[in-house]
Amino acid sequence: MLNAFVSFAALAIGSAQPAEEAGTDVEALLDRMTLEEKVGQLVQFNGFWDPTGPAPTGDMEERKFAAVEKGIVGSMLNVVGAEDVRTIQTYAMENSRLKIPMVFAYDVIHGHKTMFPIPLAEAASWNMDLIGQSAAVAAEEAAAQGLNWTFAPMVDISRDPRWGRVMEGAGEDPYLGSRIAVARVRGFQGEDLSAVDTIAACLKHFAAYGFAEAGKDYNAAELGTVTLFNTVLPPFKAGIEEAGALTVMNAFNTLNGIPATADDFLQRDILKDRWGFEGFVVSDWGSGREMIDHGFAADLEDAARLSILGGSDMDMESYAYFEHLEGLVETGIVDEGLVDDAVRRVLQAKVDLGLFDDPFRYIDEAREAEVLSDPEHRDVSRRVAEESAVLLKNEGGLLPLKEGERIALIGPLADDKDSPLGNWRAKAEKDSAVSVVEGFEAAGIAFDHEPGVVLETSDTNFATEIEVNMTDRSGMEEAVRAAAAADKVVLVLGEDAYHSGEARSRAELGFPGLQQELLEKVVEANPNTVLVVMSGRPLVLTWADENVPAILQAWHLGQESGTALANLLTGKVSPSGKLPMTFPRSVGQIPIYYNALNTGRPGPRTEVFWSHYMDESNAPLYPFGHGLSYSSFEYDRLRVREKGNGFEVSVRLRNTGNHEAKEVAQLYIRDRVASVSRPVKELKGFEKVSLRPGQSRTIRFELTEKELGFYDPRGEFLVEPGAFDVMVGGSSDTALSASFTLSER
Incomplete structure (x- = not known):
């Protein structure tokens, strides 16, 4: 009977323990695992055969099948549907020595069965509730097909529309991107990761994938650490600290000449040490093997060594860990403690997903049919x-x-x-x-x-x-x-x-x-x-x-x-x-983004020596935050006052047209003088409101040290006293402004 394999305590430890002691269970299980079993938990295979058909043929396929059948593979992706997932999970539970369940993953990017607007489009809604609902519906549908992990949301900030994957992200702004990252992670994961209608989220791609040179996918990324800490990393940090994202995926690109899959500065120093991330990191598809082409790894064995040293916990489809990690530990080249840390993270994620309590909890053909045919899901898609x-x-x-x-x-x-x-x-x-x-x-x-x-x-x-x-x-x-x-x-x-x-x-x-x-x-x-x-x-x-x-x-x-x-x-x-x-206005302006630095010669000037093009305007065709409605809106009565340890910004918004409509009121600041040059404008708040013709509303924003501070080149967060400008309007191109002074604290 499949449901005989439902108790983590009974199968792996031998005595029942309450859920809050899951960490103890993981340690006890880890102590009982062989090195082969540990490495297996760090391997993810693509769905490479029909689970209901004959076994695959060919040397690698046969070896992969044998590992799945033996129950020493941690995860598979692209196995979808209650029947197929049940078949493979049964292999793991019936044949593995310690009855460790597998986790099943899929790219649930902008919907599953019900397709939603692409993520960049959803970002244009500036409606965090709807974005969260979109992710929740996608999670419910994916979970109904036996899945418990998605490789989303992509939270890469990008300033280059030549890069095709801008469609998968939230655009160019770290503040908006952070809010969307939190909304989507919460939508996927809900309040209880073990619930049968939620799935684990995965923040990707860590890091700077959206800064690929020339907008060319898989290309190198070159940027300073001020941009890294202030623009690239905030959505990842918010998704982890505010929403509890269970997993992170590293990136294909190099940063500062180091492939992200082996970058211990990113994955160990920043992610796991500074931020205290307790989940696990999965490589992108084959990115371990690709370090050979980067000229960073000598061969696949070297790629396995570099990946585990760099902090990549699970290897997706490069076979580096599958082929070589066990041998690297046995020969003393890799400390087994690094493997233990990675396995501990993977096992804890499976505990959090409830898979040790019931490996088949997500697998229910009746629920699959009911959820995938729910007409309300298309209604949510329409509203988004x-x-x-x-x-x-x-x-x-x-x-x-x-x-x-x-x-x-x-x-x-x-x-x-x-x-x-x-x-x-x-x-x-x-x-x-x-x-x-x-x-x-x-x-x-x-x-x-x-x-x-x-x-x-x-x-x-x-x-x-x-x-x-x-x-x-x-x-x-x-x-x-x-x-x-x-x-x-x-x-x-x-x-x-x-x-x-x-x-x-x-x-x-x-x-x-x-x-x-x-x-x-x-x-x-x-x-x-x-x-x-x-x-x-x-x-x-x-x-x-x-x-x-x-x-x-x-x-x-x-x-x-x-x-x-x-x-x-x-x-x-x-x-x-x-x-x-x-x-x-033209491709030659790219990268073009609203929160740029002022430069030493901002212009315009009467003579030629200022930062500009000879043959094109500096101005965008349509600025960040731009968008009209069938009505018109007026902003006035902008006020700034100290409140507690921060400031309250208030503005009156009035619908001056003839249609009921929604407007996104946007708050921007400028730090006039700082120890690091700051952008001419930075989004620090927004609110989407609906107003009838003639109706007005006072909107209030709070500016705290979190909004007023910034990261220096070493990644230290600073809040410096001095003069600030605050600007409010319907886009980043707004002239309504006030100023205030942040005193020494």
Whole structure:
């Protein structure tokens, strides 16, 4: 009977003990483990065979299967579904000497069965409650399929939209990124990690992966320690200290010439010693082996040595620990105490997940069927999507669409039911998104649909390069005729979901294929054009900004994309998203971000000798925090007063338009003089509020030493007295300001 293997105490220790003494149980179990069993707990394999079919063939596959069958593998990833997980967990429980359960992991990035907006889009909602709900739904669905660990959230800060994985993060700002990290970890892990509707979170990628040079994935990262401590690390720290993230994943990149997988400064000094992180660190896929290509490890055995010395606890799919760690300990090259520390962390995580109490607690076919068919999950997806879209421009009140208008719905993404699912769409049912065409039909909007052009010329998947259409203009003439005959045009352009994501870096950030040509011809035929941009990153929209009166940044909004967009475009819902990342005017401005240093020659000056381009503005096309609604808002009565050990900032926000709408009030500060040069602006607070026409509300923010301090180059946190500016508004480009002085404490 499978349920015979349910008591950690009975199987591993021999006597029942209360949950609060789980640490003692782990030590007792560790004392009984052989070296082979210890190393096995630090190995993670990919799902490499059909658990319900024949055993795999081939030397490595047979060896991996034998290790799983023997019960000495700590974890597997990409084994999904109650039936398959039950089969493999049974191997571990029936055949392992100490009955140690396995932990099952999966990339639950922006939804599981129900696909949500990509994380960058969710970040644009600035709604921590909705972001937490999104993660909680994804966790419930993943757990119902026997999973108990996700490789999310990605909390890499990045200032470079050329990097494809910006779609998987929260953008460029460490404060917003930290708040989102906390919301997503809490959503995944809930209040009880052992509950059957929660899963363990994994903060990734530790660290500086988002600073890959030239925005090219897997590239080296070079940055100073002030940027490391003040920009890169805060979301990780918040996710651990405020939300209790159980695991951390290291990164593919080198930092200061050291591959992150072997970086003891990052993983041992900062993460485990300074921050007191008690969970475990898993490598990224094959990153241990990749240290050979980095020129850092001589061979796979050396990679195993360097990884364990550097603080990487579990090895994902490089086989370095599987092949060599036991021998390194037996020959005295690696201290067994390092292995014990890593195993202790892994075992404690399994205790926290409740797997020792019941290894099959997550495996229930009836719950799997019930949870995966819950219609409320798609409703949550729709609500998140509605708050994630960002209205970039709306000249002349072109939006919302009005009843009775003749609409031409044009563009290759208008009828796309797959791209809106986002880069991790392979995890969901293909073509399961509501398209814009379907959303318009359901909303009762009268329209003519013409795709205009085809975006792709081949069927693509996660592992292949995308070939875009550069020659087929056969549908363009019909689209232009439809545009000319309409009162208004809704033109849906952008990226296929696989134009962004891992390994999807782009040197140019315009519309792929013939879409720009279609855009220009449609606008010429009908200037009353609304541009809806589906993308996984900020694109260069300079031509559109100059020529199109209304632009809605729609990202990839998940399964309810079309429904949400119909609601937004018709005014049933007013847009409320704000940009989590700066939009550049040209690729040459990148990296461009709002919280930059002032430099010694900020300008502008009358002569040429100041920090600027000869052929481009310094200003972004759309600044961080920008986003319009169908209403308008006024900020006034900005006040700053001392309160306790900090300051209270208050401002009155008033809806001066004719629509009920939501606004994200944003608080920024500037430390005028410090021992380390500080940015011209730093986000330190925000609140999203809904106001009726004419309604006003006083919003209050608190500034404490946590918000006013910063890290020096050695990673020491400093709070220095002196003058500060405080700025409040609807984006980072706000002129409403006040000042205060922080006295010596």
